[in-house]
Amino acid sequence: MIELKNVYKTFTRKGIAIDALKGIDLKVEKGDIFGVIGYSGAGKSTLIRLVNYLERPTEGQVFVDGHDLGTYNDKELRTAKKNIGMIFQHFNLLESKKVFDNVAIPLVLLKKNKQEIRQRVLELLEFVGLSDKAGSYPSELSGGQKQRVGIARALASNPSILLCDEATSALDPQTTQSILQLLKRINAEYNITVMIITHEMSVIQEICNKVAVMEEGRIIEQGSVLDVFGHPKHETTKNFVKTVIQNSMTSSVQKSLKAERGSLLYKLNFVGESASEPILYEMIRSFEIKVNILFANMTEIQETTLGTAIIQIHGDRSQVENALAFLKRHGVNVEEVESNVFNHNNK
Numbered sequence: 001m002i003e004l005k006n007v008y009k010t011f012t013r014k015g016i017a018i019d020a021l022k023g024i025d026l027k028v029e030k031g032d033i034f035g036v037i038g039y040s041g042a043g044k045s046t047l048i049r050l051v052n053y054l055e056r057p058t059e060g061q062v063f064v065d066g067h068d069l070g071t072y073n074d075k076e077l078r079t080a081k082k083n084i085g086m087i088f089q090h091f092n093l094l095e096s097k098k099v100f101d102n103v104a105i106p107l108v109l110l111k112k113n114k115q116e117i118r119q120r121v122l123e124l125l126e127f128v129g130l131s132d133k134a135g136s137y138p139s140e141l142s143g144g145q146k147q148r149v150g151i152a153r154a155l156a157s158n159p160s161i162l163l164c165d166e167a168t169s170a171l172d173p174q175t176t177q178s179i180l181q182l183l184k185r186i187n188a189e190y191n192i193t194v195m196i197i198t199h200e201m202s203v204i205q206e207i208c209n210k211v212a213v214m215e216e217g218r219i220i221e222q223g224s225v226l227d228v229f230g231h232p233k234h235e236t237t238k239n240f241v242k243t244v245i246q247n248s249m250t251s252s253v254q255k256s257l258k259a260e261r262g263s264l265l266y267k268l269n270f271v272g273e274s275a276s277e278p279i280l281y282e283m284i285r286s287f288e289i290k291v292n293i294l295f296a297n298m299t300e301i302q303e304t305t306l307g308t309a310i311i312q313i314h315g316d317r318s319q320v321e322n323a324l325a326f327l328k329r330h331g332v333n334v335e336e337v338e339s340n341v342f343n344h345n346n347k
């Protein structure tokens, strides 16, 4: 559906080259809600602007529905772009035009007749819950309402892809929720593939099924949201996950652990079935070990339970190793963490 193959993008400013993208490989399947997350300057906006050819790659290829956009002439590109809607952080509405006319813009450009335009705009305004605002100006709307107008306009030409550039970053948490739910409906009801760029992991957690983490122009980790949240590998990914899943011990437990500097702790991640089975109980019963549970937490992602626990195991080395092997056999991801390292990371 959307595929980037070894894409590089270099900007030149005042004679200085800025490598915004450094070899991006990415595949978004039809029906995905694909999130791209990264800190400021990671290259997210550049990446999404390549998908609708607002920018051209310096090197590499961008495919949409199997077609290499680089091979298109201007006319073919204009046709291809109709298939891609986009919404923006600051909505990009025309302040001098009423809501109705803002939504109608793509249809006017497509030279649809007045009646067709009217019918489609009213239908879209109803879909986004703004039927009563057709005659209002953008300045009379709240941020959430403005983004709904942006969404209606993006959907006007019946695209199969919707690109969202920090679409909820200017909104409060409650409004963000309602916009995210609307995007989810668009994906489910119209079968539109959604690509979202954001710096907020909560957005990814809320609606995405896949995620790519970007840093300094590269994708450092990507996969299903469940996998990436359950087993983040890269330090930056771990930091993003920490913003939505509490996975650290209370400070009093941390303090008491400082007394046992160097003692070994284990961080466990349970996904799906392994989160609902009494695996820890079975482990304690089966081996000659003592287990101290320092922290435990459950989160729901993609309608699947994700559990995190931090435990300390005391016992004979071979018994401890057998117990850990038992956990791994039951699908639990086990990570060894030194207490002093762990304390340091959670400062």
Ligand SMILES: Nc1ncnc2c1ncn2[C@@H]1O[C@H](COP(=O)(O)OP(=O)(O)OP(=O)(O)O)[C@@H](O)[C@H]1O
Pocket: 011, 012, 013, 018, 019, 020, 038, 039, 040, 041, 042, 043, 044, 045, 046, 047, 199
């Ligand atoms: N038109 C441009 N001209 C020159 N440099 C650019 C241009 N667009 C982006 N860059 C540079 O490319 C790098 C990546 O920028 P980009 O906007 O893609 O990152 P981002 O992850 O979207 O960041 P933010 O969240 O702050 O928007 C930055 O160093 C930025 O300064």
